[in-house]
Amino acid sequence: MSFGPAPSPFTQSLRAAKDRKKQRVKRWLSICGVLIVVTGVGSWFMWGGSPAANDAKSSNAPSSARQAPDEVSEADGKTPVNPEARMAVEYNDKKLKPGESSYLPGSWATAKTFAMAQGSTLTGYRFTQWDPVWSTRLGGAICSTTRHVTVDGRTAVVAQSGRGGKANAKSACNLLVVFNVDTGKKIWQVTLPHSDDAYATNMNVTLTRGVAVTAWGSGSAAYDLRQGKKLWEAPGKEACNDSGFAGGRDLLALQTCGSSDDDTSYRVQKIDRRTGKPEWTYQVGRGVGATYLVSSNPPVIAVAAGADSVTDLIVLDAHGKHRSTVALGVDRYVTDCGGSLFGTVESCDSVIVGSRQVFVGGKPSIEALFTDRPANSIAAFDLHSGKPVRKFKSKARRAMYPIQVSGDRLLAFRATDDNRAPSSVVSIDPKTGTERPYLLFEMPADMAALGEPESLDVTISHGRVFFAFKEIHAPTKADDSGLIPGVVGYESAG
Template sequence: MAKPPPQPPQEPPQGGFGAPQDPRSGSTDGPSGYGYPPKQPSGQPGYGYPQPQGHAPQTPPPPGAAPGYGYPGPPQPGYGYPGRQPYGQQPYGQQPYGMYPQGTYPGGIPPQGGRSNQRMMIVISAAVAVVLVIAGGVWFANSNDGGKDDVAGTSGGSRGSEDGGGTDPTEGGGERPADADAKAVLQVPYPSSVPVDSMLVPGQWATAKTYAKPSVYSITGYHADTGKKAWKLPLDGQVCASSRHVTADGRTAVVFQERKMSSDSSSEPCNQIAVIDLDAGRKLWQKKLPGDRVYSTGLSLTISGNTVASAWIGGSAGYSITGKELWKSASYRGCRPRGYGGGKALVAVTDCGSGIDNEYKVQKIDPATGRAKWSFAAPKGLKNVNVISTDPVVVAVGAGSVSTTDIMSLDDKGKLRARLSLERPEHGQPKYDPNCRIDTESCVTVAVDKDNLYLPSEEHQGKSQYGDTNEIIAFDLGTGKPKWKSDAGEKRTILPLRMDGDTLIAYRQPTLDSGGQVVGIETGSGKQTVYLRLPNETSESERRLAPGYGTGALYVNGRLFMSRDSIRKNSTYDKELALAFGS
C-alpha cells in the first residue's frame, strides 16, 4: 500500500508569505508602505563571538575604516555553550552586516565545519571589543519604481550573450545512480603547509569528467570517477572569489591576487580575473580588473550564459566568456552594483546608500551591456540582500540583528509577488534558514524551482534523545502557503542542495552509527528516494564538511562533492579540504 504524502507542517510560517499588507491603509496591492516592528539585536553587545558573514578580507581595511579584529583559534571540541541554538545559528555567532563602517568586517576567516545533528559542542574564545549603537527602530517602507534608469555598468559594449545558456550545479546532472551504496571516491587532504595564518580557497566545480578545487596559490583538477589528480594550475596569488556556475562546455571563472602574500598583513589586491577550462586544466584568458583597489571584501563573481560579471567596492566589469570586455566602471556616484547573481539570467543587487544607510535595488541586467532591464526598490533599512535564484527572481534580505529575515519573490517585470518572514517573533531568530553570508550568491541551504521555494526548518527534538531532527518545507511562490514537508528522520537533519528538473536533491546528515544520505524528493508530494548511502567510516569527515557556514556541497552526475572555503595555518582540527562520494 502506498504511503500517504507527508502532512503540511503543523505550525505555518510566521508573518505570512503573501502580498504584504500596509498596516496603515489596509491595502494589499503592492509592496509600498508595509511596516514591521523595530528589530533589536538578540543578546547584549559582546555576547559570544561576533563572527561576520561571508569571507573576511585578507587585506587591511580601506583608508578611514576601523581595523578588523583578530582571528580565533580552531574550534575546541568538548565544551558547551549556553542553551539550544535555533537551526542555522552557529555557535560562532552571526553578526549582522551593516553594523560596521563600509568595507570593515571584524574577524578573520570564518571557523570551519558544517552543521552536525549530533550537536558537537564547541566554544571559540576571542578578544572582541564591539560597541553597537542602534538608533531608533527599523521599518520596512519600500517602493517599486519599475524604472530602467539605474545602470549597473556605466559603459556599454557590443552585443554579447543573451540571458541563459549556462549550466551549473542547479541545472541538470542530478540523476539517480544505479547503485545507492556509495564509497569515498576522493579525499583531498588538508594542505600540509599554509603560508599565512588564513587563506581563502572559495569554490568547487564538477563536470562529467573533472572535479576541481582551489588550494594554496593553485587550482587542482581530479578525475571525477577515480579521484586521481588530473592537473594542477598555479596562480599568481590566492583565490579571492569564484563563480558557482559552469558553462555547458565546462568553463568557470575566478578572481585572484596579482601576487603571493608576503605576510599575514599583506595588502595584495584581488585584481586578476580569469576563465578556466575545467576539463583541460588551463586558463583560457586572464585580465586585470579596472580600478586601483580591488580586494576580497565585497567582491562578487558570477556567470550568466556566456557573460562573466564581477563587482567590488568601487567598480564592476563584464566580459564575454571568450575574454571580450562588455562593460566596466571603476567608480560610481550614487548607486553601485553590490554583487551579481548568475545562472539562467543576470541579476544585480545595487546599493544606492552610503555607510550603514543602505538603499538596495534588485535589477534584471542585460548581460551584453550591464544595463538594467527593470529595477525593484527593496525595503529600506536592510543590512544585506542575497540572490537565491535569477529565474524566477528570488532574494533573501536581512534586517535588524539577524542575517536573513525575509525571502521575497519577484515577477518577470520586477514586481513583488510574495514575501516570507523567516523569524519567530518571540525571539527574533529564523524558523527557516537559507544559511546566507554577505556574498551575493552565498545562500547554501535553499532551493527554488519555477513554482516553489524549499527551506529547511529549524532543528528540534525528535522522538530520540540522541539527536535532533528537522524537515524541508515546500512553499508556493505564488500563494506563499506551505504545500508539504519532508522529514529528515530520527537523529538526522536534512538540507536542500539543488533542483534537478522536478526533483529536489537534498542531503541527510549522518547519525552516530551510519553515514549521511543523498535523497531525491518529489516536488509534488515530498516523497523521498535514496540516491546515495554514504559510508559510516567517513561520517566524522562528513560532519566537518556538511553544507553550512564556510562549507558547501555539490551533487553532480550522481556524485556528492563537499569542501571548505578557507584554510588555516597549523590547523589540527581540520583533516580534509574536500571529499567526494559515488557508487
C-alpha cells in the same frame, strides 16, 4: 610549503569578516552533531514596489531544450544506478604546518573532473584517481569564485595580481581568470579596471550565458566568455554602487545606495548581459539591514529586516514587480546567506529555488537531536503566494537540508555520525513528499558532525556528490598534524 597565504590585508580582511559572522552564529549549533551545508516580518508595502509592468504571471519555468555550450550548466537530472556509493574523490592536505590554516574558496564538478581552489592554486582530479591530473598556479591568492560552470566546462575566479604580474601581500584582487575545469587550461585572463580597492570581502564574480561579470563595491565590468573582450564597464557612483551580481539564466545586480550605514538602501536590477543596461529596477524598502541575491530566474532576493539574519524572501515576477513575500521569521530556518567568505551577494546556498516552489531547511532544536522525534524538516513555499505548502520531515537525530532541484525532484542531504545508519542524499517528490535514496555513504566523522552552516561547499553533478571544506586547519600539536581532511566525493558503486 603551505598553500595558506601569509598574514596580509587579504587574510586580515577575511578573518575579520569570519569573526563577525561567528559572533552572529548561535553557539548551540556546535552541539547539534549535524551538517548544515546547503542552501516573517512585514508585507508587500513594507518592501516597496517596482515601476515595472503589472503582469503577475511568471515566464520562468525551466526549459527542457538542450543547453548551448556557453550557457550555465543546470542540474542534469541523472540518477545513480545504485544508491550504494563508493568514494570518487578524496583530498587530504599534507602540507599545512601545525596551527596553520588554508582557505578552499571554491569547487566545481563536470562529468569527468572535480576541481578545487586552494590558496593560489587550482587542482583537478579524475574520479577514483587519488592524485591530481592537473594543477594551475595563479599569480596570487584566489579571492572570489562562482559556483557556476558552463555546459562546456568553463568557470571563472578572481585572484590577486601585482605590478609586473607578481602578486604580494598587499596586492588587490583584480585578476579575472577563466579556465577549463576538465583540463585546468587558462582560456584567458584580464586585469580588472580601476579595482585597486578590490579585496576578497567585497569582490564578486559570476557567469551568465557567454559572459563573466565582476563587481568590487566601487565598480563592475563584464567580459565575453570566449575571448575575454570587455563588453561594458560601470565605474562606481556616489549614489548607488554595484555590490555584486547573480548569474545563471539571467543577470541580476544588487546595488547599495547611500553614503552611510544610517542612510543605506538597496535596489535590484535585471541587467542586459551584453550591454550592461538595466531592463527593470526593484527598490527594496528602507529599514532592511542586508540584502542577498538568491536566484536570477525566477528572481528571488533575501532580506534581513530588523535582525542580523535573513527574515524574508522576496519573489519578483519576470518584469521586476513584487510577486510574493515568504516570511521566514528570525532564526527558524538555515539560509546560509552571508556565510561565504568569498563572494558577497550570491551566497544563499541553503535556499533552493525551483520553478514553482522555494525550499528551506528548518533549524533543529537541541532536544530533537537527542530524541526519537524528527530532527528538523524542509519547508516548501509557493513562489506565487509565498505561503507554506508542505513540510518534509527528517529522521530522528538526523537533520536534513536541501541541496538542489533536479528535474521535478528535490535533492536533500541527511548527515549522521551514528554508525547505525549511513549519511545520505535523498530524492524527494515535492508533490507527494515521497522519498527515495539517491546515494548512501559513510562520511568522515569530522565532516558529518559539523555545526556551522558556512563550513562546507556541497556539489551534486552527474549522479555524484562532493563535500569540500571552505577552510581547513592543522592541529596545533606537531605530532597531531598528519593528514587534514579537505574534500570527499561519492558516486554509485554500480
